[in-house]
Amino acid sequence: MGINLEEGLQFDHVKKTYRNGVQAVNGITLNIPKGCVHAFLGPNGAGKTTSLKAALGFISYEGTVRWDGKPIEENRKQVVFVPEEKRFYEHWTLSETLKICTQMDTRLNSEKMQAYFHFFELPTKKKIHSFSLGMKTALYLSLAFSTEAEYIVLDEPTSGLDPIKRDDVLEIIRQRVIEGKTVLYTSHIIPEVEKIADTFSILRHGLVVYTGNLDGLKEKFRVFTFSKEAWQKQKAPKDVIVTVNQNQVSVLTDSDDAISLWNKEKDCFCEVPTLESFFQLTIRGERHV
Amino acid sequence: MFRKEMMDIRWRVLVFFVVFSFLLVGTIALRPFIGELLGASSKELAQLPDFLKNIVGDLTVLNRMEADDEFYLLSQWQGKNMGQFLPLCVLLLVFPLFSREEEKKTLYFLLARFSRQEIYWKKILASFSAVFALLFVFTIAAPASMNLAGYNVGFQYSFLILLQQVLASWFFFGFFVFLSVVFRDQIKPVLWGILFALALPMASLYPPLSWMNPYPYLLGTSVLQTGRIDGVYSMGMIVFGTALIVAASIIFEKKEF
Numbered sequence: 053m054g055i056n057l058e059e060g061l062q063f064d065h066v067k068k069t070y071r072n073g074v075q076a077v078n079g080i081t082l083n084i085p086k087g088c089v090h091a092f093l094g095p096n097g098a099g100k101t102t103s104l105k106a107a108l109g110f111i112s113y114e115g116t117v118r119w120d121g122k123p124i125e126e127n128r129k130q131v132v133f134v135p136e137e138k139r140f141y142e143h144w145t146l147s148e149t150l151k152i153c154t155q156m157d158t159r160l161n162s163e164k165m166q167a168y169f170h171f172f173e174l175p176t177k178k179k180i181h182s183f184s185l186g187m188k189t190a191l192y193l194s195l196a197f198s199t200e201a202e203y204i205v206l207d208e209p210t211s212g213l214d215p216i217k218r219d220d221v222l223e224i225i226r227q228r229v230i231e232g233k234t235v236l237y238t239s240h241i242i243p244e245v246e247k248i249a250d251t252f253s254i255l256r257h258g259l260v261v262y263t264g265n266l267d268g269l270k271e272k273f274r275v276f277t278f279s280k281e282a283w284q285k286q287k288a289p290k291d292v293i294v295t296v297n298q299n300q301v302s303v304l305t306d307s308d309d310a311i312s313l314w315n316k317e318k319d320c321f322c323e324v325p326t327l328e329s330f331f332q333l334t335i336r337g338e339r340h341v
Numbered sequence: 342m343f344r345k346e347m348m349d350i351r352w353r354v355l356v357f358f359v360v361f362s363f364l365l366v367g368t369i370a371l372r373p374f375i376g377e378l379l380g381a382s383s384k385e386l387a388q389l390p391d392f393l394k395n396i397v398g399d400l401t402v403l404n405r406m407e408a409d410d411e412f413y414l415l416s417q418w419q420g421k422n423m424g425q426f427l428p429l430c431v432l433l434l435v436f437p438l439f440s441r442e443e444e445k446k447t448l449y450f451l452l453a454r455f456s457r458q459e460i461y462w463k464k465i466l467a468s469f470s471a472v473f474a475l476l477f478v479f480t481i482a483a484p485a486s487m488n489l490a491g492y493n494v495g496f497q498y499s500f501l502i503l504l505q506q507v508l509a510s511w512f513f514f515g516f517f518v519f520l521s522v523v524f525r526d527q528i529k530p531v532l533w534g535i536l537f538a539l540a541l542p543m544a545s546l547y548p549p550l551s552w553m554n555p556y557p558y559l560l561g562t563s564v565l566q567t568g569r570i571d572g573v574y575s576m577g578m579i580v581f582g583t584a585l586i587v588a589a590s591i592i593f594e595k596k597e598f
Contacts, residue, residue: 110452111597125456133453137446144348152345157454205453 059120060085061107061203061236066115068102068258076102077113078258084251086120086202089225089235091245094255095335100238101136103255104207107236108133119203129159132196136207136238138188142181146174149191159199168194172217185212197224204228205236210244222248246327254334261334266327272306274314275325275333282319293337304333342455346467350434354471357430361479364422368483369490372413379407410492411484415565418483419502424560427506428513428538431472435517436530438464439593444526448598461593465518465586472510476503501570502561508578509559513538515585522589522596 061084068077077099084090092100106113108131109124119127144152146169154162169176172190174183183191189212196204204225210218225235225248239245245252246266253263262269278286283301291307304325305311314320325333382403406413418424442448451460480503487494516537520530545554555578557563563571 105598108453110449112595128454128456131453133449135446135449135453137449139446140450141345141349141447142445148348152348155344156342 061090061234062116062118063103063107064116064118066103066106066113066117068099068106068111068113076258077106079115080255080258080260082253082260082263084234084236086234087229087232088250089229089237089248091249091252092236092238092255093242093245093252093331098255099258100255101207102258104133104205104236104238108205130202131205132159132199132201132203133205134189134192134196134207134209136211138185138192138211140180140188140191142179144180145178146176146180146191149180153195157199159201160195161198161200165194165198168197171220186214186217187212189213190217193221193224197228201233203234203236207238208240209237210239210241218244242328242331252327254331256335262330269327269330270324273304273325273330274306274311275323275329276303276305276310276314276317277301277321277323278303278319285319293333295333295337302329302333302337304330304337342451342460342463343467346464347471349437350468350471353434354475357426357434357475358478360426361423361475364426365418365479365483365486368414368418368422369486372410372487372490372492375413375417376407379403410487411494411498412565414483414487414492414494415498415502415561419480419499419506420560420562420565423479423483424502424506425556427476427510427559430475431510431513432517432531432534432538434471435468435514436521436534437527438468438518439521440524440527440530443598452598457594458590461590468518469511469514472514473507476506476510480506498561498564498568501564501568504570505558505561505564505575508575508582509555511582512555512578512585513582515582515589519585519589519592522593 061082063080063082066077066080067075069075076097080099080103092103094100102111105111107117107119107124109128117124119131124131141149150162150165150169154160154165169191172187172194174187174190174194180188180191189209193206193209196206206225209225210221213221222244225237229235229250237245237249249266251263251265253260255261278301280296280299280301283303292303292305292310295302295304303310303314315322323329386403402416406416439448442451455463480499481496484494484496484499517530517534520533520537524530524533542554542556545551555574558571558574558578563569563574
């Protein structure tokens with residue numbers, strides 16, 4: 053079945069080089085279907101936030117990004133965004149925020165917003181400058197969840213939240229997806245992504261090095277752990293990612309040949325990768341193609 | 342969004358409202374003393390030798406200020422106490438318009454919701470409305486208060502000077518908006534704005550650049566001298582101010598955040 057380019061979010065050969073010569077995004081092509089949570093994973097500087105900024109039209113870039121087949125300028129009303137830096141108008145109180153934001157942004161549902169403020173236990177009379185990072189995150193999330201926008205773009209949406217509230221937020225995100233919304237999500241917290249993401253992309257040096265879902269990953273990939281000595285006896289096969297630790301070598305592969313070869317090998321230990329181990333090996337490892 | 346901009350600017354407008362109110366009360370309250378002082382001074386100055394009179398300047402201005410309440414008000418209020426603060430007033434109202442949103446990262450909240458053109462022009466409209474409202478209120482308030490205080494003062498020349506001050510404010514507004522768009526922090530627009538406001542009269546000390554000093558126009562000198570608006574300078578203010586506003590909108594449209 054072909055991909056419907058009129059639905060979902062499409063990145064097509066997106067490249068971004070900043071004026072100082074830093075190539076933040078190096079040609080991302082990605083199709084994110086509607087009605088799912090898609091997570092961007094990657095170390096600092098991998099290009100996650102730059103990709104989001106390109107998609108939202110905050111920066112210029114090469115290539116195209118389409119939201120339901122349209123550029124962001126034609127579809128902005130269907131998108132809400134929670135930025136990485138959760139700084140808001142610090143001289144406002146929460147009641148002022150409610151009044152001004154609902155007047156500014158007609159998509160916002162005042163009752164829902166109040167309900168979220170209450171849910172996150174935000175103080176209505178305090179100025180926002182007195183809020184903690186977690187409270188500012190909660191404020192941004194309240195604004196994002198109080199609309200019926202089709203796309204919810206969240207850049208590190210749980211920063212500063214306590215573990216209970218973090219779980220609640222993940223639950224709300226899940227609920228929004230059940231209602232048919234699409235969530236684009238970046239995070240450094242891999243267990244969180246594992247819990248919530250339907251699909252994910254791992255970015256490294258501005259490139260997508262893997263995109264897919266967790267089930268597919270567990271089905272296709274295996275991690276083999278060798279001692280250094282045992283690994284030296286191996287003939288290095290193709291299509292593997294090798295990570296050398298202090299005393300052992302971890303090898304990630306989806307090659308059928310390698311998997312069937314090493315499954316018979318007694319000097320190694322085979323396991324199904326978790327997202328955490330997959331991410332670590334993908335980012336730290338050296339690719340042998 | 343207009344309301345949000347008004348919320349952002351309200352405290353600064355209030356500060357200028359209070360400052361201008363004090364200055365206006367002072368200007369009116371000092372009228373009898375200034376009149377006496379100028380009367381005495383002009384008699385003493387008239388007895389000076391001619392070469393000293395040349396240094397002191399036109400003594401008829403002092404005589405006119407002593408005798409004419411309206412001239413006193415125009416020259417001391419729009420021509421001095423309020424007028425000289427206008428560039429500073431515009432600067433303080435305008436400098437954070439874009440630079441603060443960018444520095445504090447609140448611009449993402451707006452960029453995610455509105456087109457850049459919408460953000461830009463609503464900010465321009467809101468902030469210039471505030472500048473215009475302050476100017477208009479204190480232009481009307483001055484002759485009205487003088488009349489209430491028992492003097493007989495007309496409004497006609499106040500409105501002519503108001504027109505010049507609105508256009509001069511538009512010019513300064515354009516430059517300060519430009520600075521606010523170009524810089525990513527709040528300090529540079531203020532420093533460059535002050536430098537610009539000071540550099541113009543300095544540059545005009547060089548005779549071929551004498552036209553660069555907008556302060557005689559801003560303070561309504563031509564209206565006081567001729568009773569008419571300086572048409573050429575007014576056109577210049579409109580053209581330069583608008584050009585700067587349009588240039589800033591193009592930069593804002595293309596800027597990366």
